Amino acid sequence: MVAKMSITGPRGTYDILPDESRKWQWLEGLLRETAELYGFREIRTPVFEHTELFQRGVGETTDIVQKEMYTFADKARRSLTLRPEGTASCARAFIQHQIYNQPQPVKWYYLGPMFRYDRPQAGRYRQFHQFGAEVFGSNNPFVDAELIVMMVDMVFKAGLPQYDLRLNSVGCETCRPSYRQALVSFLQPIKKELCQDCRKRIELNPLRVLDCKNQGCREAVTGLPRVADYWCNDCRQHFTAVTQSLDRYEVSYTVDDRLVRGLDYYTNTAFELLVPGIGAQNAIGGGGRYNHLVREVGGPDVPGIGFAIGLERLLSGVEEAGALPVFSPDIEVYIAVTGREYEASADQALRELRRAGLKADRDYMGRSLKAQMRQADRLQVPVVVLIGEDEATRGTYTIRRMQTKEQYEIGQADLIDEVRKILVK
Numbered sequence: 001m002v003a004k005m006s007i008t009g010p011r012g013t014y015d016i017l018p019d020e021s022r023k024w025q026w027l028e029g030l031l032r033e034t035a036e037l038y039g040f041r042e043i044r045t046p047v048f049e050h051t052e053l054f055q056r057g058v059g060e061t062t063d064i065v066q067k068e069m070y071t072f073a074d075k076a077r078r079s080l081t082l083r084p085e086g087t088a089s090c091a092r093a094f095i096q097h098q099i100y101n102q103p104q105p106v107k108w109y110y111l112g113p114m115f116r117y118d119r120p121q122a123g124r125y126r127q128f129h130q131f132g133a134e135v136f137g138s139n140n141p142f143v144d145a146e147l148i149v150m151m152v153d154m155v156f157k158a159g160l161p162q163y164d165l166r167l168n169s170v171g172c173e174t175c176r177p178s179y180r181q182a183l184v185s186f187l188q189p190i191k192k193e194l195c196q197d198c199r200k201r202i203e204l205n206p207l208r209v210l211d212c213k214n215q216g217c218r219e220a221v222t223g224l225p226r227v228a229d230y231w232c233n234d235c236r237q238h239f240t241a242v243t244q245s246l247d248r249y250e251v252s253y254t255v256d257d258r259l260v261r262g263l264d265y266y267t268n269t270a271f272e273l274l275v276p277g278i279g280a281q282n283a284i285g286g287g288g289r290y291n292h293l294v295r296e297v298g299g300p301d302v303p304g305i306g307f308a309i310g311l312e313r314l315l316s317g318v319e320e321a322g323a324l325p326v327f328s329p330d331i332e333v334y335i336a337v338t339g340r341e342y343e344a345s346a347d348q349a350l351r352e353l354r355r356a357g358l359k360a361d362r363d364y365m366g367r368s369l370k371a372q373m374r375q376a377d378r379l380q381v382p383v384v385v386l387i388g389e390d391e392a393t394r395g396t397y398t399i400r401r402m403q404t405k406e407q408y409e410i411g412q413a414d415l416i417d418e419v420r421k422i423l424v425k
């Protein structure tokens, strides 16, 4: 017989096996708890949407929409796309459920897989995970500051106290056209020095030339006009208020005038959080204000701001920094028996332990007592309950504390109290 070819997961995806999922649960729990401290509530949207939502809500000229979307036709030939990010879906849900009629602002967070057809490389996946937060309905600069502070707080709580927060303002509908014009005038004469992509960007989306990673482009654009010189009064005041609020929170930042978001619905505040010392890909996440996004995807003119954190990057940063917490053992009590005839008693003890909220397990492989103890060791179980002939006749259990190797007998009725005493819980 010819063996069937084994099937592996698709390129750019990975499995989170139980040893790893422990870390994810911890990180996700921390993010949820922190978001809730700041008054955010969770939204869960579908992982696929109508393609048009992302064309409008992420932007036709972005790399995401042009090159990286998982787009497919369903059986009714509708064009659907696996979500490449979370903000557009939040805006769509905000409009669809007329959340703008509720008291504002609305503070949402989400957590889940995103999909981009990117070239897989170290630390980059086609299915990856993001935590994101969005605030709709307020243009108050204190909202911007609060959101940034929350992001810093999350990374701090994850065990990364060093951070480099980059901050800028991309202007607004009033002042950005003149900045855009200034950029185009600056870039046109040096067009030949720019990469292919940037040559196209001059017309389509000149702000994006600023964050091109190409070395030639980086050199060519030194000395280009600064957005801050073009801010209108409102934009200047908004930015000042954000920085003053950050100062009061004692959150430090660097103003980075190359930090831009090219699309027209992005306005004012833009920010990015980097963590030094965790390798080349040290940008943990970023975000900004998008006062015209809701309008862009078909809703009323409601302001908004949000950020997203890449969870793969954050988690690997935490691991690299050695900041992972010590996790409690998966199994707290292991029942070992000297023979199969005591399996029923083992079940009885298991039921009692689990009812009391203790994580308990036993052997199902007919292992010898010695092998059961080895298994308990492998599982790093702190307490083993031994059941054999003596225990069965006397109505007792033998307790073995795995750390001290101490062993003693207790009455069956004392099981829960004894185990709790050992675990101190």
Ligand SMILES: [Zn+2]
Residues within 6 Å of the ligand: 171, 172, 173, 174, 175, 176, 231, 232, 233, 234, 235, 236
């Ligand atoms: Zn402005």
Ligand SMILES: [Zn+2]
Residues within 6 Å of the ligand: 194, 195, 196, 197, 198, 209, 212, 213, 214, 217
């Ligand atoms: Zn370029």
